[in-house]
Amino acid sequence: MLNHVNIITVPKVVLVISILLSFFSEVLGVGKALAVTEFGENQFITIVNPVRISAYNPDPKLSLEAEYKEIRERNLPATWLLTSDVLEMEDLVGVIKGMDRNQELGIFLEVTPSSARKSNVSYYQTDSWHRASSLFLVGYQQQERRILIDSVFERFKAIFGYYPKSVGAWWVDSYSLQYMKEKYGIIANLGCSDQFLTDGYSIWGQPWSIPYYPSRFHAGMPARTLESKLDIVTLQWAPRDPINGYGDGRASTYSTQDYQINNLSIDYFANLVKLYVQKQRNLFGQVTLGLEADLSASVYSGLYGQHLDIIKKLQNEGVAEIVTMEKFSSWYRKEFPVLSPPHLIETDDLLGKRMKGLWYQSPNYRIGLIYEYDKEVTRLIDFRTYHDNFQEPFYVTPNRQNDLYINIPSVIDVVSLPESTWIFPLKQLVSIEGSRGNFSLRYESNQSINIEPAKVVLQNIDLKIPKMVTEAMTIKINNLAKTQEIVPAQSWPVGLEGLIIKDYPPQVLYLLDFNNLKQPKNVIRICLTFLFIGGIIFMTFRLRIVKRVHLTRLVLIILVISTLTVVLTRNYSYFISQAEVDALQKLQGLPEGKVVVYDHYCLRCPFHSTYLPRAFINRKDYVKNIGGKQVIYNRSVFEAVDKTRGRQELLSLGVRYVYLIKQEDYWEKLPFSFQDYGLKKLYENANAQIWEVR
Known part of the structure; x- marks a missing residue:
């Protein structure tokens, strides 16, 4: 049986030996070993501390001083990302100017009433400051984003005398990143690791908790070609547990940030940090840690200090180099000047369950696999392809929803659609072999799953590939002798402007x-x-x-x-967004049944896309054409004033699904809760929802 992964540290003597071996291999001509750089064996930790002003913190200066004290006492470098409001507070600026030279300063791109007012931009008011449409740049039109960015960058320069190289937020769109790259020369961006829906932010489908070059059209996708690449390195905040961190609800709390919610000890934190720091079979290892500076001052001398002790220990043992965002980006861009390298995350369950998790990602796709030791079962739980011509939903149009939905289209995603799990009829996993982007899971009877940067190859595995894979728009299947190749398509089948339809x-x-x-x-x-x-x-x-x-x-x-x-x-152009086409593909893969849609026009709804959304003119025949289900138009279900009658009307239609559309200010909703109507959500992204009638 395959041995469980043992997490080890690298003592200084090993570092010295590796340097000597590298030297002698060059002198004797015995092959070139992986170079040991100034940052050790390509293993890094980056500490990032966002600094904001919060209503729940009565003394932000005291909190900032307390957090910096812990950093300074351990002589650690860190990146401090400052909001626009922080730059307006002289006492906080005084603390920041007093920081040592190891510290990097950057910008945390959150929009507040104050920052919007200073920029002469109308603040998008909602019921809470943390709503995505209020807080993030995607809640504003492109011109407004540029104004907000210019305002905070100029203020930063007026105070510190230069433009920063690093920025961040829990989501920064690719339009804004490209603007900041071209005008201000940023090289690093802090983002949030994958989470299905936490705090109202759904960021789902990025490379799993590792750094990457983002695409110029989608900040959550790695660039697939040099032409589409943004020369910025995105680092992911608070990496998730590769097994327990994949899921809905509380799954994202299995991370370096919120693990205590699950009554886990600091040992769990240490093991998770080591997992990402150690490069294992990859060309580098990296983890991004830190804590917001708007918490109570007492927090920083407690658990945060303990985290820093673990980081310092790894530094002293030669396991990892502690670098700022700017320094890591500079190393990454020099080491990988073209595209992001393939990367494999491999671990046994950190909570002790007898299973192994693997996440592989390249510029072409990502895939997640779980192997259960006792059952000898391999499950493919996540498979999604990356494309240069897929545009994030709020690149052009502002997000007017309270929540954020950045859902990268998937072929398999057992969180969104649990029934999409692909179980392989294999026996015992014998070994995992390979390095530098090519890996092989070898089983008994000479069977293997070979994972390569551009394809997945099934060797000597007699099976029928599931319909959800063979019929996926973004997958090509090559059937060869005793071999099946699963190849991600080069391009998303619908262009950047969506599916264009001509009509009156x-x-x-x-x-x-x-x-x-x-x-x-x-x-x-x-x-x-x-x-x-x-x-x-x-x-x-x-x-x-x-x-x-x-x-x-x-x-x-x-x-x-x-x-x-x-x-x-009939030459008037309408469009169906790429995200809605993705949702309709999910609808097509569901069991047969009728679909009810809202019989409603919205001819006066504002829109910022090139073409008018097709849904605005109440022509939803495309739901049938793409989704493959019979469509029923109805108003009474969507405009009912009594929940009992509304539910009865819904049942009388004989439909199995409810399909709702979201596009800027146009948002189709039911008048009562999904519990009142007896519905179960099957899928949601930025532009659509699919509900099942129970």
Whole structure:
């Protein structure tokens, strides 16, 4: 049986020996060993402390001083990311200016009423400061994002005399990153590690808790080509447990940040840090740790200090070098000048369950596997592909939802769709072999799963690949002798602007809808139109401007030309976003059943996309065409004033699914809770929700 992974440290003598071996291998010509750089054996820890002003902290200066004291006493370098509000407080600026030269200063890109006011940007007010549409740059239009960025960068320079190299927030969109790269020369970005939905932020599908070069169109996807690469390194805050940290709800608390919520000891923290610091079979290891500076001052001398002691110990033992965001980015960009290297995270369960977790990621895809020792079962739990032409949902349009949904499309995702688990009919796992991006899981009977940067290869495994994989838009299957190759497609099948549909202008489609013709206000409009035309004809006859026969011909010609113009000129462009196409693909893969959609127009809804969203004109035939389900239009379910009647109406439709659309300010909602309507959420991303009727 495969031995459990033992987490070890590297003493200084090993470091010395490795340097000598590297030297002699060069002199004797016995192959070139991996170079030992100025940062040790390519193993790093980066401490990042965001500094903000919070209503619940009565003395922010005391808190900042307390946190810096712990850093200074251990002589550790750290990166301090400052919000715009912090830059306006002279006492905090005084503390920051008094920090030693080991400290790096950067910007934490959170929007507050005060920072918006100073930038002359309208603050998007919600019920709480932490709502995604208020707090993050994606809650604002592109021009507003630029203004907010310019304001805080200029203020930073006015105080410290230079522009920072590092920025961060729990989400910074790729449009803003590219703007800051081009104008201010940033090289490092702090983001949040994967979490299904924590604090209202769903960031799901990035490379698993490791640094990467983001795509210029999607900050959560690694760049696949040099042309699409942002020359910025994204570091991920508070890495997650590779096994227990993958899930919904509280799963994200199995991390270096919130592990105490689960009654885990500091030993769990230490083991999780070592897991990511040690490069194992990879070209480097790295972990990002830290703590916000707006907590009570007493917190920092307690648990935070203990964390720093562990970090200092790893530094003293030669296991890891402690570097700032800027220094790590500089090393990474020099070491990997083209694209992010493939990376494998491999571990036995840190909580003691008899299972192994593996996460592999390359610029082309990521895959998550679980092996259960006792059952001798291998499960593929996550598989999603990365594409340069897939654009994050709020790149162009602002996010008007309270929550943030950055959900990278998946082929398999057992958190979103538990039934999508792929179980391999294999026996005992004998070994895991490989390095530098090519790995092989070897089983009894000479079977193997080979993971390579551009594909996954199943060797000597007699199985039928699940329909959800073979029918995925982003996967190609190559069947060879005793081998099956699963190859991620080069491009997302729908372009950056979404799926474009040509049709009549919105006003024409609205009037052609029989249900709209029955509405009193539209009946009045049509009657007035006919009265106006009739009045012109009557006045023409009355005044004898032309002969009646000529007038009749003229009217007929006008009617024919108008009709042909309407019928033949279907050249108005509408679009369906890439995120909605992703949701419809999920709908297609669900069991058969009818789908109810909201029978509703929104011709006056504002939009910032190039084209009008197709849903705004109530043409939802595409739900059937892409989602593969019969569509039922309905209003009473969505506008019910009594939950019992609403539920009865829903059941009377005989539908299995409810499909809701979200696009900027247009957000389809049910009038009562999902419990009242007896619904279970199956899938949600930035632009759509799918519910099952129970």
